[in-house]
Amino acid sequence: MIFTPHRLTSSVIHMRDTQAADSRPYHHGDLRRGLIEAARRLLEVDGPTALSLRAVAREAGVSPAAPYHHFKDKSQLLNAVAMEGWQMLNASLTKARESAGSLRERLSGVGVAYVSFARDHPDLYRVMYDCSREREALPNSGADDDGPFCRVRDSLIEAGADPTDWAGLELASVAAWCAAHGLAEMASFPQFQPLKDAVGGEEAFLRGVFEHMGVFAKGINLRSKA
DSSP states (O other): OOOOHHHHHHHHHHHHHHHHHHTSOSOSSSHHHHHHHHHHHHHHHHOGGGOOHHHHHHHHTSOTTGGGGTOSSHHHHHHHHHHHHHHHHHHHHHHHHHHOOSHHHHHHHHHHHHHHHHHHSHHHHHHHHHHHTTSSSOTTOSTTSOSHHHHHHHHHHHTTOOTTOHHHHHHHHHHHHHHHHHHHHHTTOGGGHHHHHHHTSHHHHHHHHHHTSOOSOTTOOHHHHO
């Protein structure tokens, strides 16, 4: 093939661009953290279908091969993003517990914080559960950890649940968790808007629902502990 000057120039430019892309650094500070943050940005803008190791590398400003130093495939990357989500949820629930005044406010506040997190990070929320569905336990939810499930369990113990009744406490914690998960799925339904208006808005609606669920541990008397 005979290259014209125009074709030769275009070819050289293409080669230089390709070499520049391939020469981007494999590491820039904490690469693993940078890749997870880049994946979260893409997830929030375009959803999980837009995620690929190549797209995340491009978003993070590193070479296409760089992610493979930390994640063998997209599944591993999604698991890391999901773990980040669980940590964020834990921080939200912890803040809700610590900033509340009365016991009633702490109990409902944890639920409101959960639903708010699901509402504010819908795609991340989906990935968290998709990556946890086949696991033996939710991430950071073992008996000796400090994860989000423990925030629910601790709140119930503060409200009077017997910490020595393992089965009863776990059932109450699961009930509270499932109630929050269900409300997170349904809170945006338009048919609830008249009720939200009647009780004073979104947060009042959420708090009111949690206070009427009756999912707390047996023997808790919220009237005396409010």
